[in-house]
Amino acid sequence: MSNRTIAAIATPNAPGGIGTIRISGENAVEIAAKVFKPVSGKNLCDFKGYTAAFGGVYDNGEKIDEAVCLVFRAPKSYTGEDVCEISCHGGLYITKRALRAVLDAGAAPAEAGEFTKRAFLNGKIDLAGSESVMALIGASGKQAAAAALNTLDGNLSKKIRECADGIIGVCASLAAWVDYPDEDIEDISAAQMLPVFEKTRADLAQIVRRYDCGRAVTDGVDTVIVGKPNVGKSTLMNMLTGFERSIVTDIAGTTRDVVEERIMLGEIILRVADTAGIRETENVVENMGVNLAKRRLERAELALAVFDTSVPLNSDDLDIIEQCKAKKSVAILNKADLPAAADRAVIENAFPFTVELSASTGAGRDRLEQAVAEIMMTNEFDPAAACLTSERQRQCCIRAMSHIDEAIAAIQGGVTLDAVNVCADCAIDALLELTGEKATAAVVDEVFSRFCVGK
Numbered sequence: 090m091s092n093r094t095i096a097a098i099a100t101p102n103a104p105g106g107i108g109t110i111r112i113s114g115e116n117a118v119e120i121a122a123k124v125f126k127p128v129s130g131k132n133l134c135d136f137k138g139y140t141a142a143f144g145g146v147y148d149n150g151e152k153i154d155e156a157v158c159l160v161f162r163a164p165k166s167y168t169g170e171d172v173c174e175i176s177c178h179g180g181l182y183i184t185k186r187a188l189r190a191v192l193d194a195g196a197a198p199a200e201a202g203e204f205t206k207r208a209f210l211n212g213k214i215d216l217a218g219s220e221s222v223m224a225l226i227g228a229s230g231k232q233a234a235a236a237a238l239n240t241l242d243g244n245l246s247k248k249i250r251e252c253a254d255g256i257i258g259v260c261a262s263l264a265a266w267v268d269y270p271d272e273d274i275e276d277i278s279a280a281q282m283l284p285v286f287e288k289t290r291a292d293l294a295q296i297v298r299r300y301d302c303g304r305a306v307t308d309g310v311d312t313v314i315v316g317k318p319n320v321g322k323s324t325l326m327n328m329l330t331g332f333e334r335s336i337v338t339d340i341a342g343t344t345r346d347v348v349e350e351r352i353m354l355g356e357i358i359l360r361v362a363d364t365a366g367i368r369e370t371e372n373v374v375e376n377m378g379v380n381l382a383k384r385r386l387e388r389a390e391l392a393l394a395v396f397d398t399s400v401p402l403n404s405d406d407l408d409i410i411e412q413c414k415a416k417k418s419v420a421i422l423n424k425a426d427l428p429a430a431a432d433r434a435v436i437e438n439a440f441p442f443t444v445e446l447s448a449s450t451g452a453g454r455d456r457l458e459q460a461v462a463e464i465m466m467t468n469e470f471d472p473a474a475a476c477l478t479s480e481r482q483r484q485c486c487i488r489a490m491s492h493i494d495e496a497i498a499a500i501q502g503g504v505t506l507d508a509v510n511v512c513a514d515c516a517i518d519a520l521l522e523l524t525g526e527k528a529t530a531a532v533v534d535e536v537f538s539r540f541c542v543g544k
C-alpha cells in the first residue's frame with residue numbers, strides 16, 4: 090500500500106460553522122505542523138494521540154484562520170494511521186485555502202473513499218462495515234440509519250462469519266476425507282452435513298428477505314400504476330401525492346408520458362410511475378406511451394393494477410390481469426363510490442391483495458397502505474438484526490445460497506463428496522467476499538469508488 094500522506098476536506102462543500110481538513114499517513118503530524126501553530130508555542134510533532142490544540146492556520150507565513158487541531162496516533166485513529174484534523178471556520182474560501190496549504194506542505198489529495206479504504210486495509214473496519222459508512226451518511230430516516238449503524242457495529246459480519254464457519258466445519262471434515270482417501274477416516278454422513286447447509290441457507294435467505302423489506306423503507310419501491318384508460322390512474326396518483334400532478338380528464342388516452350413521484354405510504358417510500366393506459370390503440374403517440382407503460386410494468390417491483398368497478402370488465406382489463414400475474418401486485422377496485430358493475434371475483438381470484446378504493450374521495454387509502462405493507466413485508470424489517478447495506482452484499486448472499494443449494498442437491502443425489510466440497514468452497518468464498526476477508530482488489534476498488542472525497 091502506498092505510504093503517501095493524504096488530505097481532503099471532510100465536511101460538506103458548503104458554508105458552515107466548521108470546516109475540517111483531514112490528513113492521514115506517516116507524515117500527517119509533520120505536515121499539519123507546517124500549517125498549524127498552537128498558541129501555546131508547543132510543536133505539534135510532540136503531541137501524543139487524542140490531544141487537541143488551539144492555534145492559527147498559516148499559508149506561506151500568512152495567518153488565514155484560527156482553528157483547533159486534533160492529533161491521533163497510529164493505530165488509534167479512523168484510518169489506523171497518524172491522523173490530524175484541522176477544524177477551521179467553515180467558509181468555502183477558508184477551507185479550500187487551508188487544504189491548499191496542507192497540500193503545499195507535502196500531502197497528496199485524497200481520492201474518493203480513500204480514508205475509509207485505508208481503515209479497511211489496516212484492519213480497522215471490514216468491507217461490509219465500510220459500506221455501512223456510506224449508508225449511514227445517506228440514510229434518509231430513523232430506521233435506515235439504525236440499520237446502517239448496526240452493520241457498522243459489525244453485526245452483519247458476525248452473522249455472515251457464523252454462516253461461513255458452519256460450512257468451513259463441514260469442509261474441514263470433507264477435505265480430510267478427500268485428501269486422505271486411504272486413511273481410515275470416517276465418512277462424514279449426509280445426516281451430519283445437511284442440517285448445517287440447510288440452516289445456513291435459511292439464515293441467508295432471512296438476511297436477504299430482510300434487506301428486500303428494508304429497501305422499501307430506505308430506498309423505496311419501484312412502483313407502477315397500471316390499468317386501461319379512464320379507470321382512475323391519474324386520480325389515484327394525485328390522491329397519493331396529495332396534489333394535482335397528472336392531468337386528469339375523462340378523455341381516454343390523455344396521460345401519454347410516464348410521470349414519476351416519490352410518495353410516502355405509511356412507512357414505505359413508493360417511487361411511483363403513473364403510465365399511459367394500457368390498451369390496443371391506433372394512435373401512434375399514444376401507442377408509444379402504451380409501449381413505455383408495458384416496459385415499465387415489466388421492470389417495476391410492485392404493480393398497482395387499477396380497475397374501474399363501475400363498468401363491466403373488458404378484454405383490456407383481462408390483459409392487465411395477465412400481465413400482473415408474475416409480479417408483486419395489488420388490485421385496486423376503483424370508483425367504489427359508484428354502483429358496482431364489474432365482476433370483482435375475477436379480480437379477487439387473480440391477485441393476492443384486492444383493495445376497494447375511491448381515488449376521487451380518498452376512501453380506502455388506509456387499506457391500500459396495509460396491503461402494500463403486507464406485500465412488501467415491511468413489518469418484517471428489523472433494523473436491530475443483521476442488515477445488508479448494499480446490492481453487492483446481497484449478490485454475495487445470493488451466490489452463497491445457490492452454491493449451498495448445489496451442495497444440498499449433490500448430497501441428496503448421492504454425488505461423490507469431493508463435488509460437495511467444491512460447492513461448499515464456493516459458498517464460503519462468496520461469504521468471505523461479502524465481509525471483505527477474501528475480496529479481490531477490483532471488488533475493493535469498486536466499493537470505495539462510490540464513496541465521497543474526504544470519507
Ligand code: GDP
Nearest residue numbers: 318319320321322323324338339424447448449
Ligand atoms: P386514467 O386515464 O386511468 O388516468 O383516469 P383518470 O384519473 O384521468 O380518471 C378518469 C375519470 O374517472 C375522471 O373523470 C375522474 O374524475 C374519474 N374518476 C377517477 N377515480 C374516480 C373515483 O374513485 N370515483 C369516481 N366517481 N370517479 C373517478
